[in-house]
Amino acid sequence: MRLTRQTNYAMRILMYCAANDGRLSRIPEIASAYTVSELFLFKILQPLVEAGLVETVRGRNGGVRLGRPAENISLFDVVRVTEENFAMAECFENDATECPLVDSCALNAALREALNAFFEVLMRHSIADLVAQKSSMRGLLGIEMPVEQRALAG
């Protein structure tokens, strides 16, 4: 059981944007911070933009930023967009099983209950929680604040 690489990096992109405190983040800088390709980040950004979790601003001074406050983006909001499939077993997909138990299976019900417990924890955590130590995060990610903002930034 493992989250997809897409989910993993979607979380990190959102953490980067949240640490950057409303300013536009440039893709090459995010890619460099996480040592992945820009193409890979663009692919991950697309569904995040479609879901309204990220906004893009085009042009020479363009970049990306959160589509809504980091406090209002739960980790569940992210996995719902980035994980293709929460079918824990083939019988979660109605027409894909030959299991004779499919119509009366307590296993299916137990796995759904476990998955819901997993989701409930993710709903309780927001992207803002993940970057509570903003200035430390900026240091780790190599995000430089403009001089005039340094005094104000948290």
Add this chain to the structure above:
Amino acid sequence: MRLTRQTNYAMRILMYCAANDGRLSRIPEIASAYTVSELFLFKILQPLVEAGLVETVRGRNGGVRLGRPAENISLFDVVRVTEENFAMAECFENDATECPLVDSCALNAALREALNAFFEVLMRHSIADLVAQKSSMRGLLGIEMPVEQRALAG
């Protein structure tokens, strides 16, 4: 996020054995009930036997049965044996990430908390819970009880 096919069929093998109420179950019959190959079932059985969840009896009248009472086998006991990896993200594996946040990542902690909630639900459910309706299960799985046991069986 998905459990492996191994986990899925390990659960079903254990459910079959539990429904069979202590009698030996034959691999060809389990394979036939779930329409999978015997070779595939043998592969899944091996770690279950090593972990003591299943016992094998060799010979012409041999077969498999639970290694301990179904009440004492939780679904967590099963996934712990059959899932290779609960690294939700690459940073769960200490030496496998270049993420600059690795030493102070709240994402990692949140995912671990969610995974623990998932496990806790699985710990609360046993194989016995999954076959509470034994006679109905036997019907669905095509398990025939010997005539002399039918009057006694639950």
